[in-house]
Amino acid sequence: MSLRQLQAPCIFLLISISLSVLGYGQSNPDQKLRDQLPGAWRLVSIETIKPNGEVIYPFYGKHPEGLLMYDRGGWMSVQIVSDPRPTVPAADSREDFLAAPVDQKAKAIDGYYGYVGTWTVDAAKRTVTHHIEQSLYPAERGENGTRHLVLQGDRLILTAKTHEMGEEHERKLVWQRIPADSHL
Numbered sequence: 001m002s003l004r005q006l007q008a009p010c011i012f013l014l015i016s017i018s019l020s021v022l023g024y025g026q027s028n029p030d031q032k033l034r035d036q037l038p039g040a041w042r043l044v045s046i047e048t049i050k051p052n053g054e055v056i057y058p059f060y061g062k063h064p065e066g067l068l069m070y071d072r073g074g075w076m077s078v079q080i081v082s083d084p085r086p087t088v089p090a091a092d093s094r095e096d097f098l099a100a101p102v103d104q105k106a107k108a109i110d111g112y113y114g115y116v117g118t119w120t121v122d123a124a125k126r127t128v129t130h131h132i133e134q135s136l137y138p139a140e141r142g143e144n145g146t147r148h149l150v151l152q153g154d155r156l157i158l159t160a161k162t163h164e165m166g167e168e169h170e171r172k173l174v175w176q177r178i179p180a181d182s183h184l
Contacts, residue, residue, distance in 0.1 A: 029123035037121070037128065041068040041156055041175035043080060049170040058165065060113075068156075068175050070119055076130060079114040086111035115140060126150070128158070147173075 043066030047055045061083030068078045086108045089100030097105065115135035121128050130145045147158040154177040162169050 030121050033121045033123040033126075036151055037070045037119075037156070038072045039070065039180065040178040041070075042178050043067070044155070044174040044176050045172075046080070046174075047172045048164075049172060051168060074118045074120070075116070076119040077114070077116040078130075080112070082111040082113075084111075109136065112136065121149075 043064060046057070046060045046064055048058055049055055059082065060080060063083040064080055065083070065085075066078065066080035068076070070076045088107055089097060089104040091097040091100050097108075113136055115130070115132050115137075117133040118131045119128055120131070126149055127146050128149050130147070132140045132143045132145060135141055135143075145160065147160045150157040150159075156175040156177070158173045158175070160171050162171050
């Protein structure tokens with residue numbers, strides 16, 4: 001075999017090796033995971049797990065309601081209403097809400113939580129990070145909340161470590177995908 005006859009297969013082999021080393025033609029694991037999250041998710045449950053394994057429901061009750069949304073552009077929003085749902089103030093406008101007694105407004109805020117921001121994923125760590133831009137809690141603005149994620153069929157399970165009530169806890173939120181053709 002002449003040198004010229006060997007050149008073409010060798011060049012092809014070198015190009016193939018180079019492309020595989022660079023990852024050309026392979027799927028990006030972050031992008032693959034990122035493609036699975038966009039859409040609307042309905043809250044199924046929130047559990048707080050104590051270090052001894054005990055499950056408690058300190059902030060949202062046993063049957064809270066909520067909505068988590070991720071869009072393909074990288075924006076997200078979460079809204080949660082506790083169980084039992086706040087019933088006061090009975091205002092139907094912002095003006096009436098602002099004029100309500102302070103104790104009624106406090107009850108409404110105690111039963112609600114929400115924030116908006118952007119999101120990123122890390123497929124290797126199996127995490128999603130919420131980059132909080134606006135929140136009901138002003139101190140959360142600019143914070144990053146990283147949650148471990150598990151996708152099981154139409155369920156999204158997000159867990160995070162948190163320090164509250166004087167000890168370390170794990171907060172577990174289970175969400176169910178809302179079909180695109182469905183209405184809340």
